[in-house]
Amino acid sequence: MIEHSDSSTAPPVVVAVGPDDCRAAVRYGAEQALRAGCPLHLVHAVPVVPQGPETVLITAEGVEKFGRESLALAAEQAEDVVHGLVPVVEVLHKGAPVPVLVRAAKQARLVVLEHRHLSRLARLVNRTIAGGVAAHTRVPVVAVPTAWRPPGGDPVVVVGVDVPERSAAVLAAASSEARVRGASLRVVHAWSLPDPYDGLRISPEEAQRWTDRSRAEICSALDALGDVEVAIEADVRVRRATTVEALLEESADADLLVVGRHDPLLPVGSHIGPVARAVLREATCPVMLAAPEVRR
Incomplete structure (x- = not known):
């Protein structure tokens, strides 16, 4: 060395x-x-x-x-x-x-x-x-x-949220990154029906109920961070789509995309998770694999 x-x-x-x-x-x-x-x-x-x-x-x-x-x-x-x-x-x-x-x-x-x-x-x-x-x-x-440059304009940090009540670590990491950059925080959550039913049509009213419920859960998770400014100013976007599709589209103009990853519990390491792996493969902006929640 x-x-x-x-x-x-x-x-x-x-x-x-x-x-x-x-x-x-x-x-x-x-x-x-x-x-x-x-x-x-x-x-x-x-x-x-x-x-x-x-x-x-x-x-x-x-x-x-x-x-x-x-x-x-x-x-x-x-x-x-x-x-x-x-x-x-x-x-x-x-x-x-x-x-x-x-x-x-x-x-x-x-x-x-x-x-x-x-x-x-x-x-x-x-x-x-x-x-x-x-x-x-x-x-x-x-x-x-390689050769990435900030897109210009107002900086944006995007964070993907899967299960809101288990997203404290990834939300805290993203809000910290947004603060030090003077960037806006865009919180993205995608929902879909279970695989056998995802192709079915549902009423606009039912889709809106799913969206509203997810938005309320995310806002509650943001409130739990204890940072009122972040909770008020975060741009929460909930859509029906696959998680990877939503994250790639919503981060196209971002300075950073923050996603969670699996906790490396095993001594030999663990898989980072399918979403993190797919985002690393396809994203056009820097991707942060945030420190995972420590599980017991």
Whole structure:
């Protein structure tokens, strides 16, 4: 491991630096570190290269040299954002990306990764890393699309709510993100009938009753946060649709989409959940997998 010393004891923002350009994730992580006044840790994982005749085209020294160069480039990009106001720490670890980032997350406030639109395979690989990290840690994990830029205009944070009375953690995370950005908060809930009946027509009056009930439950959950301003100003949108469809459409103009994920109860990790996995695969804005509720 190569690490520059840092005297700050504040939990850092950790950004995963891969072999390709990660400027979108680096910029996002640097902005988060500035807002929090905490260090920014740039973490790169290099594979363990077995020594022998079959590895003549690549050596451990060559791999580590490339890793250092990737970190140096990311550090330059980060300094362009933070301008020395927070420490930028370069960390080189040997090992697979997910275990390396999970270890780094133990002392972090946030983990940021970048996912790419080069090909479907590339998207799958990068988002699998984000999901793998989120499945093993309780800190928030953010996946930032390559070349993503804020859409302009008034900033918006979108949060998906499934079961309102069990959404305190994801609502608190989203309201906090909206506050530090000076953004509006858009709360999205989708409802549908059980699978065997979802194609059936129901009366407009019945659909409105479902919508009104869901809206009341969400407003009650917002009130339970104890933040009157958030509860009053939140834009609550309830619609009949699949959850993934509603979240993707409502976040098309967002600066951040916040969704919940399953609690990683098992020592070997847990699935992040089908909605979180689908949103990571398809969303066009940064996606935060919020820290889950701790279940007993």
